[in-house]
Structure formats: C-alpha cells, structure tokens
Amino acid sequence: MTLHQLNTLSDGFSKTPKMPVLFLGHGSPMNAIEENIFVQGFRNVSKQIPKPNAILCVSAHWLTNGSFVTAMDLPKTIHDFYGFPKALFDVQYPAPGSPELAKETTELLLPALVEEDYSWGLDHGAWSVIRHLYPHADIPVIQLSIDYSKPMQYHFELAQRLQKLREKGILIIGSGNIVHNLSMIDWQNINTVGSGWDWAIEAREKTNQWIMDGDFRNIVNYHQHGTALQKAVPTPDHFAPLVYALALKSPSDEMVLFNDELIGGSLSMTSVKIG
Numbered sequence: 001m002t003l004h005q006l007n008t009l010s011d012g013f014s015k016t017p018k019m020p021v022l023f024l025g026h027g028s029p030m031n032a033i034e035e036n037i038f039v040q041g042f043r044n045v046s047k048q049i050p051k052p053n054a055i056l057c058v059s060a061h062w063l064t065n066g067s068f069v070t071a072m073d074l075p076k077t078i079h080d081f082y083g084f085p086k087a088l089f090d091v092q093y094p095a096p097g098s099p100e101l102a103k104e105t106t107e108l109l110l111p112a113l114v115e116e117d118y119s120w121g122l123d124h125g126a127w128s129v130i131r132h133l134y135p136h137a138d139i140p141v142i143q144l145s146i147d148y149s150k151p152m153q154y155h156f157e158l159a160q161r162l163q164k165l166r167e168k169g170i171l172i173i174g175s176g177n178i179v180h181n182l183s184m185i186d187w188q189n190i191n192t193v194g195s196g197w198d199w200a201i202e203a204r205e206k207t208n209q210w211i212m213d214g215d216f217r218n219i220v221n222y223h224q225h226g227t228a229l230q231k232a233v234p235t236p237d238h239f240a241p242l243v244y245a246l247a248l249k250s251p252s253d254e255m256v257l258f259n260d261e262l263i264g265g266s267l268s269m270t271s272v273k274i275g
Contacts, residue, residue: 013053013054013101013168013169013170015167015168015169016050016053016167016168016169017050017167018166018167018250018275019049019050019052019165019166019167019169019170019171019172019275020048020049020171020253020273020274020275021166021171021172021173021174021245021248021249021253021273021274021275022045022171022172022173022174022245022271022272022273022274023173023174023175023176023241023242023245023246023271023272023274024042024129024173024174024175024259024271025038025176025177025178025259025268025269025270025271026060026124026125026128026129026175026176026177027177027263027267027269028267029081029084029088029124029128030084030088031128031129032088032091032124032127032128032129032131032132033087033088033091037193037259037261038259038261038269039132041258041259041269041271042129042132042133042259042271043132043133044258045133045258045271045273046132046133046134048273049171049273050169051139052139052169052170052171053139053140053168053169053170054098054101054139054140054141054142054169054170054171055095055130055134055139055140055141055142055170055171055172055173056101056105056141056142056143056144056162056165056170056171056172056173057122057125057126057130057141057142057143057144057172057173057174057175058143058144058146058159058172058173058174058175058240058241058244058245059123059125059126059143059146059175059176059241060125060146060175060176060177060180060237060238060240060241061080061123061124061125061126061237062120062123062125062143062145062146063145063146063148063237064145064146064147064148065147065148065149066113066115066145066147066149067109067112067113067114067115067144067145067147067158068114068115068116068117068120068144068145069102069105069106069114069115069116069117069142069143069144069145070097070102070116070117070118070120070121070122070142070143071097071099071102071103071116071117071118071142072097072099072117072118072121073096073097073099074094074096074097075095075096075097075120075121075122075141075142075143076121076122077091077092077093077094077121077122077127078120078121078122078123078124078127079091079124080123080124081124091127091131093122093127093130093131093137094137095122095127095130095134095137095138095139095140095141096140096141097140097141097142098140098141098142099116101140101142101165101170102116102142103116104165105142105144105162105165108161108162108164108165109158109161109162112158112161114144117145120143120145122141122143123143125175125176125241126141126143126173126175129173129175130173146237146240146241148236148237152220152221152222152236152239152240152243153220155240155243155244155247156216156220156243156244156246156247157247158244158247159243159244159245159247159248160247160248162248163248163250166248166275172244172245172248173245174240174241174242174243174244174245175241176237176238176239176240176241176242177238177239177267177268177269178203178204178207178232178233178238178239178242178268178270179196179200179203179204179207179232179233179262179266179267179268179270180232180233180234180238180239180266180267180268181200181231181232181233181234181266181267182266183234183266184197184231184265184266185264185265185266185267186264186265186266187264189263189264189265190263190264191263191264192263192264193261193262193263194261194262194263195262195263195264195265196262196263196265196266196268197231197265197266199227199228199231199232200228200231200232200262200265200266200267200268201262202228203228203229203231203232203233203268204232204260204262204268204270206218206225206228206229207219207222207229207232207270208257208260208270211246211255211257211272212255212257214249214255216243216246216247216249219242219243219246220243222239231266232266232268242272245272245274246272246274248274249274249275250275253274253275254274254275255272255273255274256272256273257270257271257272258271258272258273259271
C-alpha cells in the first residue's frame, strides 16, 4: 500500500485538533446499568472532550495470541460474563464498526502483523463504559486486541504508532483496572467506595504518582516494584490498557485522574484523561 493510499483511507475522518486519550477503570459489569459516582465520572469526562469521529478501544477482555482489530460493519454486543442479572444480559450497544479505521490501524501498526477480525464484536470492557460516554451508540467503535504473548514494553511501543489517529478525531480508550485482584475481593465491602486493603492502597498511590510524574518506565516494569504491585496486578490483562493509553501521551498533554477510588478491597476505579 502506498503512502497516498494510506492517507486516503482516513479521508472520511475530518482533520481535527488532537483528541484526548482515555484510560477508564471499568470495574464490575454492573456499572453498565447502575447509577453511581463512577458512571457519573464517565459521563462528565465525555462532556470535556470533542465528539469523536470514531473510537478505538483496547479492552482487558480481548486477549489473543497475535494481534487483531475488529473490521465488521456492525459489531455484536458480547456478554462475556456470567452470574449477573438478566437486565445486564439484555443490554445492547448497537454502535457501528468502521472497516476503514480498522484498515488504517493495521497499516499504522506495521511492521507488527495485525489481522482484521470479523467474529468478535464489542465486549463488556468496551460497551459497559462507552455506553455512558455516548449513550446513543452513534459513534463507530472498533477494538484492538491485546496479544498476551508479548511483554508490556512491546505494547507500549505498539501503542505509540497510533498517535496519528488522535489528529483524525479518533478517541483512543484503554479499558481495564489498575488494581484488579478478584481473588482478594473484600465481599463485605464490595460496594464500599474507598475500601482497600493496605497493599491496594500502596499500589494505587505508587501508580498514581508514576502516572502524574510521567514515569512510564516504572509503569511498564510494575512487576519489579514489590509485593503490593504484584498483588494489585496478578495478571497483566487489566493493566495493559493503561499502558496503551499512557504510551500516547505527548509532551504538551495534561494528565487528569478521575474516579480515583478503591472499592471492594482489591479493585481501583482510577481513570485517566490525557490531553
């Protein structure tokens, strides 16, 4: 593909001032249908940014061997959870896809091989939060998977290649959780905002400081920073979307934390607006 062809792929997306980037702590799937301070935080941040031409979401719930991007016209709503009320399974988020954005994404990420996918859709890591930002489902959404075989530094460098999309009105969202250890949930305080084990408090404070200081090397190498971080991030899936978002920060971008609370002992809802 020539440079001219690549540039024309995104001609349907108007040139815009550089869009912000979001990392959203998505927490329980129930946040999709409940009213709480975190949902209010999602709504509020959507009012602070221009309406995007399209959304590219990196969700903790699409882990693959290799990299894929959804390329269908009409992605299905995936209910990838169990044990929740029927009302949650009834939710549909019928946002269109964007085959042209998917194609451009694969080109921008070269030489990494990213294949177009026509079977996934929108998992709850994506739709449970995006539906609060854009409830009318009128903005095209694609998802980029997380290759679980690659180290965090790889994901950081891969994400940096998406920078051009910010100037095409594309809102890039990472959806996960910084502190996310379901095996250590404090069930007596599952809905108590501010409830956190000592190690969760320490991990949140360290990570927040690294984020605000722009110390992304420590973020990438989180597993080297003691027991608290190891307990907070027992597996990399929910942490990786944060790395994708932070990798897109440019020197002039301001960083703002919101929804910055622990809940249930071992979950943090901390979210980040970049730019």
